[in-house]
Amino acid sequence: MLRIEDPKFLTTGGTYADDLRDPRLEGAGHVTYVRSVMAHARVTVDPSAAAAEPGVLGVFTADDFRDLAPMPLPLPMLPPAMNRTYLADGVTRYVGEPVAVVVTEDKYAGEDAVELVAVDYDPLPAVVDPHDAAKDEVLLFPDVGNNTVLALEVGDPATVFDGCEIVVRAEIHNQRVAPVPLEVRGSACAWEKPDGTGRLTFWASTQNPHDARNIIAEALQLTPDDVHFIAPDVGGGFGAKFGVSVEDVLLAAVSRRLGRPMRWTESRTENMLSMGHGRAQHQSIGIGGSRDGNVTAYSLDVLQDAGAYPHFGAVLPFMTMMMATGVYDIPSLAVKTKSVVTNTSSVVAYRGAGRPEATAAIERAMDLFAAEIGMDPAEVRRKNLLPPEAFPLTTPAGANYDSGEYAKALDAVLEAAGYQALRAEQKRRRDAGDRKLLGIGVSSYVEITAGPEAGTEFARINVHPDGSVTVYTGTSPHGQGHATSFAMLASDELGIPVERISVVHGDTDLVARGGGTGGSRSLQLGGAAVHQGAIETVEKARETASDLFEAAAGDIVLDKTRGGFHVAGSPDEVRSWAEIAASADAEHGLIVDTDFKATGASFPFGAHLAVVEVDADTGKTELIRMVTVDDAGPVVNPVIVEGQRHGGIAQGAAQALFEEVLYDADGNPQSTNLADYAFPSAAELPDYELLLMETRSPHNPLGVKGIGEAGTIGATPAVQSAVIDAVAHLGVRHIDMPTTSERVWRAMNAGQS
Amino acid sequence: MKISLTVNGQQETADVEARTLLVHLLRDSLGLTATNVGCDTTSCGACTVLVDGESVKSCTMLAASADGRDVTTLEGLTPGGIDADPSTWHPVQRAFREQHGLQCGFCTPGMVMAAASLLKENPAPTAEEVRSGLEGNLCRCTGYHNIVAAVLQASKEKS
Numbered sequence: 001m002l003r004i005e006d007p008k009f010l011t012t013g014g015t016y017a018d019d020l021r022d023p024r025l026e027g028a029g030h031v032t033y034v035r036s037v038m039a040h041a042r043v044t045v046d047p048s049a050a051a052a053e054p055g056v057l058g059v060f061t062a063d064d065f066r067d068l069a070p071m072p073l074p075l076p077m078l079p080p081a082m083n084r085t086y087l088a089d090g091v092t093r094y095v096g097e098p099v100a101v102v103v104t105e106d107k108y109a110g111e112d113a114v115e116l117v118a119v120d121y122d123p124l125p126a127v128v129d130p131h132d133a134a135k136d137e138v139l140l141f142p143d144v145g146n147n148t149v150l151a152l153e154v155g156d157p158a159t160v161f162d163g164c165e166i167v168v169r170a171e172i173h174n175q176r177v178a179p180v181p182l183e184v185r186g187s188a189c190a191w192e193k194p195d196g197t198g199r200l201t202f203w204a205s206t207q208n209p210h211d212a213r214n215i216i217a218e219a220l221q222l223t224p225d226d227v228h229f230i231a232p233d234v235g236g237g238f239g240a241k242f243g244v245s246v247e248d249v250l251l252a253a254v255s256r257r258l259g260r261p262m263r264w265t266e267s268r269t270e271n272m273l274s275m276g277h278g279r280a281q282h283q284s285i286g287i288g289g290s291r292d293g294n295v296t297a298y299s300l301d302v303l304q305d306a307g308a309y310p311h312f313g314a315v316l317p318f319m320t321m322m323m324a325t326g327v328y329d330i331p332s333l334a335v336k337t338k339s340v341v342t343n344t345s346s347v348v349a350y351r352g353a354g355r356p357e358a359t360a361a362i363e364r365a366m367d368l369f370a371a372e373i374g375m376d377p378a379e380v381r382r383k384n385l386l387p388p389e390a391f392p393l394t395t396p397a398g399a400n401y402d403s404g405e406y407a408k409a410l411d412a413v414l415e416a417a418g419y420q421a422l423r424a425e426q427k428r429r430r431d432a433g434d435r436k437l438l439g440i441g442v443s444s445y446v447e448i449t450a451g452p453e454a455g456t457e458f459a460r461i462n463v464h465p466d467g468s469v470t471v472y473t474g475t476s477p478h479g480q481g482h483a484t485s486f487a488m489l490a491s492d493e494l495g496i497p498v499e500r501i502s503v504v505h506g507d508t509d510l511v512a513r514g515g516g517t518g519g520s521r522s523l524q525l526g527g528a529a530v531h532q533g534a535i536e537t538v539e540k541a542r543e544t545a546s547d548l549f550e551a552a553a554g555d556i557v558l559d560k561t562r563g564g565f566h567v568a569g570s571p572d573e574v575r576s577w578a579e580i581a582a583s584a585d586a587e588h589g590l591i592v593d594t595d596f597k598a599t600g601a602s603f604p605f606g607a608h609l610a611v612v613e614v615d616a617d618t619g620k621t622e623l624i625r626m627v628t629v630d631d632a633g634p635v636v637n638p639v640i641v642e643g644q645r646h647g648g649i650a651q652g653a654a655q656a657l658f659e660e661v662l663y664d665a666d667g668n669p670q671s672t673n674l675a676d677y678a679f680p681s682a683a684e685l686p687d688y689e690l691l692l693m694e695t696r697s698p699h700n701p702l703g704v705k706g707i708g709e710a711g712t713i714g715a716t717p718a719v720q721s722a723v724i725d726a727v728a729h730l731g732v733r734h735i736d737m738p739t740t741s742e743r744v745w746r747a748m749n750a751g752q753s
Numbered sequence: 754m755k756i757s758l759t760v761n762g763q764q765e766t767a768d769v770e771a772r773t774l775l776v777h778l779l780r781d782s783l784g785l786t787a788t789n790v791g792c793d794t795t796s797c798g799a800c801t802v803l804v805d806g807e808s809v810k811s812c813t814m815l816a817a818s819a820d821g822r823d824v825t826t827l828e829g830l831t832p833g834g835i836d837a838d839p840s841t842w843h844p845v846q847r848a849f850r851e852q853h854g855l856q857c858g859f860c861t862p863g864m865v866m867a868a869a870s871l872l873k874e875n876p877a878p879t880a881e882e883v884r885s886g887l888e889g890n891l892c893r894c895t896g897y898h899n900i901v902a903a904v905l906q907a908s909k910e911k912s
Binding site: 002003005006007008009010011012013014015016018019021107108180181182183184233234235236238267268269478479480481639640642643646647648649650651673674675679681682683685687688711 | 770772773777780781784786787788789790791792793794795796797799827828830831833834835837839842846849850851853855856857858859860861862865880883884885887888889890891892893894895896897898899900901
């Protein structure tokens, strides 16, 4: 089924934050942030020249916001002593940190006024490399006494490899990348009364409006009911738009102070500097086993760069640790992780958030082990996969895997790709001295979605007296197509056509509660809630119908093809949904609120195979094929699921081949716009070959798992591995991501020398 | 300065600063918000419109340079707007829907305009030519697979 939401996007365009023309925003001031140009410095701000400029409504510094509660921590386990202030308060800790707010009548005037704000920088030594940060010589938060945010440990690194015939070790880097949703961050707000009192209406480009509302309310010392939060159309998030930022909170604070509605839209440069980045892990891996290909031990040491102010990034190692052994039956495990602050932008959640890092590490380890014992990498994987009869199971890291058919996924991909023929072609080219080298990379993965705790989500089903339906969901889609998939789920149970079902999301006044969209949670929690709510609606309708028919509710049957109810055995007299809904409540119809609770996290899995061509003279790499199985249980809407897989594959390939956020030694960012950052276009990517597998999860009635992050988890190591494989015969064992032409060329030439 | 131009078939006049970008004229003065801004460096193509029939990144053109010219935005492809019957849409719009060539929709207006312009120049492109022809338009959601399929479908429908 085609997406219900598309006609708008294809004709008038969506309504994103900067497109809002709501009457409440009439006369809105424009907010622009003055941002730090130094990575670590004492700062003093003199706003007077800017404040005196015509058209400037106000200039504010940290001192002006002492009345706010501290910015709520992104996660409760993060240390309050490392929490950020709304504006740099005496010290700035990364380039791009907001140091002052300028409010102007006109948008362009904001950029002019920013230039007039005098910021005096007294430089402090910057610490950029997390290895240096871990030495605790330069401290970001001297009062804390060290740079460590979080340290975790499982297993004993001293004994993990006891009894192994061989052990292979490597240092690898899962580089810092930028999420780059095409829509940058933006928000708008208006207070009910002109003097900045009453309820606050707040629009922002966010993935989870309810949490966002709570952040705004807590910071402004309001109750959640005081804030009406609306997520308009959101132009991509990828994890980085979870919650709201300090810039959003300040918008509401400035609006209250000046008694005017306010708008803010950042520039792409600001987005690259300050929305936050993903990944950023240094990993030391060790893998041990026997020469016949049996892997029995694995160790992983993670150094996580958390950036200046701990956010989701600081806890990514928790997910990486949980998924450390991946799809493999490896009994002996030792993981050690340490997250440290550095003078860089915060590391946040980015598509996969901790799981791509886990998969990249174990898949690299598998390749290195295979190379060491001279066995085919696909064969080593197959030998060590957890068998289907092992499920459900608990891994050495404590993850409770629900279901999996790992060998079936791997074999399907190898067969569809023509693995043996590809290997033969690779050999033929090598033997012939062909300058276009062929590389084949395989990854086999499992990840965790809607976890680690068993998740919950809200839905309301309202059958109106005219027989149409409104579904309310606590998820908040921004491209994932819930308006279509959730309408299909409701239609399946109600027997009401999807054309008569509309889906409402993203508005905290209309939707009672919700966890938003992220971590591939939406279908298995939000979709399951809609499914459950629709079933409960049918039950409630049968009770109403029992009065109309003067029959027991148990004897009432829903005829889905006719969209109505009748008494069992008497199909001639049918009462339509409209009649039932009107009879239940002539004004509001039938309303059912429900909260679905899963019985556990789900573990989607799959296998990816990448084929690349590498120019033997220049190192230039071209990705020519991607063949994947991404098994997330039964597929509700194939079109949407394929789209999710495509996008993830592209982002995974982009990390493997092209993208990296770089800072120089002083903490100056080197990739501050899309001209400097290697975001791939259509010209750099191939078509994708997708295979279908559907293995049910026992944790929700739909049997579904999350699909949103499969691509970045499976594709990244497959593509990286393919590049290394292309030049492996030259003695190359590893090339860090991104595997740029320069790196490949250097590796080829170092290998040959 | 005063300028006059044709936008989606309508004659428009506007008083703009010399530095006003065409995209801001369209969005802020004329209320045509389909055209989006995704970067500062002419890299992403979200702001692509047609000027005298050719695709132009409207964040890199001054409104003043559009004086006397004919501009078409996404809104101009379907005057009936959201309620227009899809059979009246431009073949590229229809193909984007049928091939699921959009997810969050932010790059879509620029992508559709760039694709329409591409097909005007090359009515029967190969997949390779579609990929290189759309090099200036970035999408983070779709991985381009379905966008390429959509443009190829539209090319078959047009020819």
